Amino acid sequence: MIFDKVFVGPSRISGKGLLARRDLGKDEIIFRLQGPVIRYNFSPDYRLGPHWINVGENTWIIPTAQVPWRYINHSCTPNSGLCDRRQVVAMRRIRKNEEVTIDYSCTESFASWKMKCCCGLKDCRRVIRSVQFLPDELFRKYHDYIPSFLRKVYEQQKFYVFSSNQKKGVFAKHFLPSGTYIFTVEGPVIHYPYRPHSLTGPLWLAVNEKSWIVPLKNNPWCFMHHSCSGNTGLIRRNRIVALKDIAKDEEITIDDSITEADLSWREKCSCGSHQCRKIVRSIQFLPEHIYQSYLPYIPTYLQKVHASFQKHVDRV
Ligand SMILES: [Zn+2]
């Protein structure tokens, strides 16, 4: 049997639910969403498809009748999520006979959709709406268990890409308080033991020694400018977060020095900031007080590079 990890049984939340047949480990695949992908260029009709899953613009998976998806109840503290758009995965350890739940906000993008929640938990949000309305701290917590299309929908309400003088830049759609998650630099991770290619290399994001994320063509990272007093930083190696409060329509920038480890890299700067360093170099050359002001939003790998360089300097 394909769905050998769960069974349908009485739910504490509502009617029937999906229960674990045995203990499930964190990140274990619980079941796959089998079914065709359809394009449907209208607002979703919930009479037709209350259980359709939105996986792209006007694109839905219709799970087949055998898939237990329709029994999975919403919870405001869920224990599963969607990975790779077709896999329901355990977000934490789930015990035998425990109900498997998901946060419906992580599966829905239609802004006028809403439902009442009576999950009874202390963190209950009462009214559940689409992913755009998910509180920032929950979005960050669920990040890896939200399909990439819905992550994009969530991010697109935070910034816009605008071009002036032939140059594109990224700007805040509304006020973004310090600490707000803004977007993820998405793209394949490659191992490249040479110097990055001069045509595409400037956009690559170092994530480890000789390892880089090559950002997807339309990722906002490709349009973001450097500033010597950047207003964002990075967490978990590729997630852009506001370092300070960012006003509506303010340009979203980053100090390139916190993403670069190549000692020979240097670039002229005329960013106009009163802190402008004129020549921007890799993290090893960042003045200590500026380095400190960017913490903790400096990728771990770059923090390591900085620390080992400091040790080296101290010894000399
Ligand atoms: Zn609830």
Ligand SMILES: [Zn+2]
């Ligand atoms: Zn500058």
